[in-house]
Amino acid sequence: MSRLVVVSNRVAAITGGAAGSQGGLAVALTAALREYRGLWFGWSGEITDEFTGQINFQRQNGVTTATVDLEEQDVEEYYDGYANRTLWPLFHYRVDLAEYEREFAEGYQRANERFADTVLPLIEPDDAIWVQDYHMIPLGAELRKRGCKNRIGFFLHTPWPPRRLLLTLPEANELVATMFAYDVIGFHTDEWLQSFAEFVIFENGGTFEDGILRLGDKEIRLLVCPIGIDCGEFASLARGEQAQKTLEQMRVSANNRAMIVGVDRLDYSKGLEARFLGYERFLRENPDERKEVFLLQIAPPSRGTVEAYQDIRGSLEGIAGRVNGAYADLDWVPIRYVNHGYPRDVLAGVYRAARIGLVTPLRDGMNLVAKEFVAAQDPDDPGVLILSRFAGAAVQLKDALLVNPYSAEEVADAIRTALAMPREERIRRWKAMFENIQNEDVVWWRQRFTQALLGEPVPEPEVLEISNVAQR
Template identity: 80%
Template sequence: MSRLIVISNRVAAATGGNAGSQGGLAVALTSALRECRGLWFGWSGEVTEEFTGQITFQRDDDVTTATVDLEEQDVEEYYDGYANRTLWPLFHYRIDLAEYERGFAGGYQRVNERFAETIAPLIEPDDAVWVQDYHMIPLGTELRKRGCRNRIGFFLHTPWPPRRLLLTLPEASDLVETMFAYDVIGFHTDEWLQSFVDFVVLESGGSYADGILRLGDRQIRLITCPIGIDCAEFRSLAESPEAIETFNQMRDSAANRAMMVGVDRLDYSKGLEERFLGYERFLVENPAERKEVFLLQIAPPSRGTVESYQRIRSSLEGLSGRINGAHADLDWVPIRYVNQGYSRAVLAGVYRAARMALVTPLRDGMNLVAKEFVAAQDPEDPGVLILSRFAGAAVQLKDALLVNPYSAEEVSDAIRTALAMGREERIARWRAMFDNIREQDVLWWRRRFTDALFAATPPLTPEPLAETA
């Protein structure tokens, strides 16, 4: 197989079971790259006074990484600005939070150009290039401008918004048309893929048939390719000494009560406020059962410089304090709210100790926490997954208790149902979900995408580099 070049906003070196600070995408890409003779390129997370394009190489756990530093203005406009204050809320249907500023868009384009200029000399003729996520939408076009004739694929890890929502983005059609530099584009679900098709067909005059989207003389193959986890590795992690110690610690601290767990980055898309309100409704409506359960919510902060993230943190602190103040007793607190991250081994132990998981995002491209929770369970006594029907994972994990996260009643009812669910039903539901995540794991995801990418016919002539004023 040809070498695989992965390009993403951030690069995280593999650190095995101690990768507590890594998100689901970082863990999944690391697992995939272990199987390839590949290179992972992106931003180091560090700031420099002047962008030089100097690359830092590192090899760790069979994965080679190559990183560059960005200027402070790049971070403000590209990352904090266009990526996290424009595209992220828009792609999660929150146009009320999206901020549209020309400076953000300019910084986003500039950084994509800088990434292309830096990585292009490292790309060998037989390499396949796999670009990740919404930070890098125009990168394919910028690589083509610099003479790249390789196969280039793009995978979107977020939802793709409906056409009318995307139209709120200035110059949305121009951004979408840059994506025709890619040979293959992957989405987690058919819904996100169809939303992309609708925009191109109805707004740009494209056509779609047999998985090929055409616009003028250009075409892209579109595939649905839901990301998975390294199921075998995570099950092994759940049986590690660190996980077993955490499991015993959590079971002891539960004092024979059923523990619910939520593990989410502190983000408005995760539905944490709505989750707390649904749990509060359960406490009010079920006074006899309320002390039989408690919620452990782990929510590491992120993007703290963005105002909307500061607001969600303040709101959750107020909600958890109010709920605990109103319902706690001398020997019981309904919510344990923790603002820090933990290693994957510790989380595996927490998942295994939990009677149920609340994974209730308002909108999510996939959500790998749902899959990790299932993978960590004891097959003889598994917990129950309560899952938002608006998470991409809901398409695959149909045997979870699916809820509308906006409805406090549905969340409350699901908690009550999970508490009362018998062992036989819990095992049957878990088995169906586990079979899915084992079969469609991270290696299946990588192979499905790269098979489509390697089968693509790359352009014979790259786009010319546009002259700069």
């Protein structure tokens, strides 16, 4: 393989230091691209009056990025529409929020065709192509139509919905059919892999054996490949100057109270409303604990043009206001609700200062915040991770306090348990989780997927036999 070509909806700015605000996926992909002299292609985030396919190249820290501008109609229909108002809610089991509009599907297809036309001249014969996420499901098929013979892999960073939910998508069969253009498809968990395979088996008559999904004369290798973080780097970040400064700032601000922290994009899939209600129940049922604890919720806004995101922001502000109005005192506010993001080194200090990490999405492909929280802890006095059973990370981080995020009772009980947990048990749980995120880190993730993409043998975890799985 001469290079790795990564294609994704957005291309992150390549930074040299660890203190930037890049997300976990951006950090992971940047590392893979450096290793393979890579090219990262995608949308610039900018709007143009007319799509020309003109590419803006930049090279920094060993990685070349190539971006194109999209027309306003493309953004409205492909990104705001099909990606974020159709696929995102559907893939997170929120059929009630999914909007099925024909122009959205047409815009999604048109944008992927434009991406294929633009990136194809940049691809060299020996390149391996790694397409990222639900924005670009048909891209592999579009590249094949244009004569691309390279190995092409696809990785889904969200859940894949059960068969009967996916059938609510009018073009579900057509969308799934395009995915047989890929050589390898990766999922964070066996559950998401099984859901995809079941759709092909029960709706199209495919077969699945030894990790290979077949439909007619076509086949794909399916791979469970949970993404990790750079555990050592993040642990070092938590011991760094900025993190230590933040740690001291938070300790002074906490005034000897236990801090519970949540860090999430402002998104309905993250379960923030249910989280606030669980915390409210804890306050109501534990009056003696009220002024001994507070919740810091960091929730930077996203996708502000989508109505569902506007609604959740209003709802959260309402709940936070009600809880604070009911329980706050002159020298204590139970919820600190912050609507902007922070650099990774600042967050590392926040995580290290927290007694509890509250990570309770209603449905999540992985959730790297859970892993970052663990990596940032003081080994001699670690905090406790409370984690949703419905996050992909729960498969690996079994020593967290696992909860049903829909149950305010379970969340309230877990907070009480975490606050009372002895130091010895906190250390035992933390060690087990830290060992996992250290062993199955971002290097393990990218090597596991690229090995499969190159057709090399990859050890497979034990998976369910589809024939024995009850139809969902």
